[in-house]
Amino acid sequence: MRTEVGHVDADVTCGDAGAPAVRRPGRPRSERAEQAILDAALAAVGDCGVEGVRCEDVAARAGVGKATLYRRWASKEDLLIAAFASVKTPLPQPGGESAREDLIAMLDVMAADAQDPRYARQFALLHGEGERYPRLVARYTEQVVEPRRELMRSVLRRGVATGELRPDTDVEIAMLTLSGAVMARGKHDTTPAEPGFAARVVDEVLRGIAAR
Numbered sequence: 001m002r003t004e005v006g007h008v009d010a011d012v013t014c015g016d017a018g019a020p021a022v023r024r025p026g027r028p029r030s031e032r033a034e035q036a037i038l039d040a041a042l043a044a045v046g047d048c049g050v051e052g053v054r055c056e057d058v059a060a061r062a063g064v065g066k067a068t069l070y071r072r073w074a075s076k077e078d079l080l081i082a083a084f085a086s087v088k089t090p091l092p093q094p095g096g097e098s099a100r101e102d103l104i105a106m107l108d109v110m111a112a113d114a115q116d117p118r119y120a121r122q123f124a125l126l127h128g129e130g131e132r133y134p135r136l137v138a139r140y141t142e143q144v145v146e147p148r149r150e151l152m153r154s155v156l157r158r159g160v161a162t163g164e165l166r167p168d169t170d171v172e173i174a175m176l177t178l179s180g181a182v183m184a185r186g187k188h189d190t191t192p193a194e195p196g197f198a199a200r201v202v203d204e205v206l207r208g209i210a211a212r
Contacts, residue, residue: 036062037069041083042118051132055079077136085144087118091151099159100202103178106152107198110182115192126195149175177205 001174026090040061044053055076059069094102113119152175159165182202184194 014042015161031038033062033064033068034072035066036070037079038086041078041079042087045080045083050080054081059192070088077139080136081140081143083099084122084140087113087116087122087145088148089113091148092150092158094155094158096158099162100206101163102127103152103202106155107178111193111198112184114185124165149179152179162196165206165209166211174205174209178202183204 021141037058040058043061044058053076054130055069058067059066062069069079073082089112091109092102092105095105096102153171156165156169156171156174160169160171160182178201182198185197
């Protein structure tokens with residue numbers, strides 16, 4: 001078993017080599033232990049960078065046995081993806097009555113997450129040094145980012161279908177514009193967003209795509 005990694009694309013396992021990255025059946029897990037491991041993994045990345053993270057060290061930081069970590073994540077890559085995902089609050093499910101209100105609710109959550117100092121560090125790692133960890137970034141995008149984007153797309157598509165938005169709305173550009181405004185602010189300004197920030201972003205975008 002290799003646990004010291006020089007590159008995250010290496011086949012590095014925390015437990016048995018080739019073990020699937022799935023939750024195993026058995027007694028209920030301790031949510032406290034799981035959160036401690038995720039927090040410890042984020043701290044380790046901040047201290048050592050991705051290449052310096054070792055599963056044994058993360059377990060020690062979290063105050064749990066190695067087996068506790070191994071049962072949850074089969075590889076260092078799986079652990080890091082879960083740790084990065086833990087920084088994000090789940091987006092609210094759309095209410096389905098107003099695209100505007102649903103988009104504001106989503107952006108409110110995203111803006112609040114962007115105030116977490118871990119957000120800036122994660123953004124710098126995944127976007128500033130992404131070329132060093134292509135598989136990690138690709139898996140993170142597929143498993144964490146894309147489902148959130150698709151939820152926003154679904155709101156925009158429904159708005160088009162109900163006539164709230166123009167029939168020629170470019171859903172992809174609208175989604176990127178909305179989420180990008182929040183991401184850009186979080187990257188450059190970690191102070192709390194002023195009340196109504198999300199509504200302002202949504203309303204400005206809707207000026208261009210709302211049905212007349």
